[in-house]
Amino acid sequence: DTGVSQNPRHKITKRGQNVTFRCDPISEHNRLYWYRQTLGQGPEFLTYFQNEAQLEKSRLLSDRFSAERPKGSFSTLEIQRTEQGDSAMYLCASSLGGDPRTDTQYFGPGTRLTVL
Amino acid sequence: AQSVTQLGSHVSVSEGALVLLRCNYSSSVPPYLFWYVQYPNQGLQLLLKYTSAATLVKGINGFEAEFKKSETSFHLTKPSAHMSDAAEYFCAVSPNTGGFKTIFGAGTRLFVKA
Numbered sequence: 001d002t003g004v005s006q007n008p009r010h011k012i013t014k015r016g017q018n019v020t021f022r023c024d025p026i027s028e029h030n031r032l033y034w035y036r037q038t039l040g041q042g043p044e045f046l047t048y049f050q051n052e053a054q055l056e057k058s059r060l061l062s063d064r065f066s067a068e069r070p071k072g073s074f075s076t077l078e079i080q081r082t083e084q085g086d087s088a089m090y091l092c093a094s095s096l097g098g099d100p101r102t103d104t105q106y107f108g109p110g111t112r113l114t115v116l
Numbered sequence: 117a118q119s120v121t122q123l124g125s126h127v128s129v130s131e132g133a134l135v136l137l138r139c140n141y142s143s144s145v146p147p148y149l150f151w152y153v154q155y156p157n158q159g160l161q162l163l164l165k166y167t168s169a170a171t172l173v174k175g176i177n178g179f180e181a182e183f184k185k186s187e188t189s190f191h192l193t194k195p196s197a198h199m200s201d202a203a204e205y206f207c208a209v210s211p212n213t214g215g216f217k218t219i220f221g222a223g224t225r226l227f228v229k230a
Contacts, residue, residue: 040222100148107152
């Protein structure tokens with residue numbers, strides 16, 4: 001068990017460029033979550049996958065954002081035409097699923113995006 | 117709708133003193149409640165969670181929290197602070213029908229003075 005990994009750890013881009021982040025969950029974890037965390041705030045829920053199915057998207061996830069989990073393993077989060085307001089830490093988490101009383105989300109270290 | 121309010125964005129204690137981080141929640145359904153800790157350059161780590169069993173929940177590193185429905189609170193405590201406890205702490209809530217949409221508070225940064 002190597003934990004949740006995210007790549008890259010840091011990304012600096014110019015406004016208007018597209019960026020893509022990758023998340024590798026813990027092996028055999030069925031659920032995968034994306035959050036966004038801005039400075040001085042707690043993580044905000046963006047979207048959630050059960051295996052390869054994207055089951056919920058936050059209103060925070062505008063049309064410029066898209067997430068995929070094509071084979072139910074790793075996931076990608078793409079932001080098109082980045083804006084300065086997209087600058088944030090993007091967190092990924094995974095969990096085994098099953099009984100919600102025992103299900104626990106494990107978080108990756110995050111990808112810090114800076115839009116110039 | 118669910119929400120979480122953490123009282124105090126910064127808390128400073130002396131080493132060996134009691135740690136008390138406050139969290140109040142709002143939920144239209146019975147909630148699950150969580151405390152996470154975030155060390156610099158690391159991912160969030162679950163400290164403890166309440167899932168409608170015992171109201172006093174014990175977690176890792178000597179932390180515990182008590183669920184008080186009448187006060188809609190879930191405050192985090194530790195009897196004796198250690199320097200290594202310095203970090204950011206987040207309270208979070210999710211509906212007890214499934215924990216996938218977790219709502220986090222804004223966080224409280226704990227400083228521990230020698």
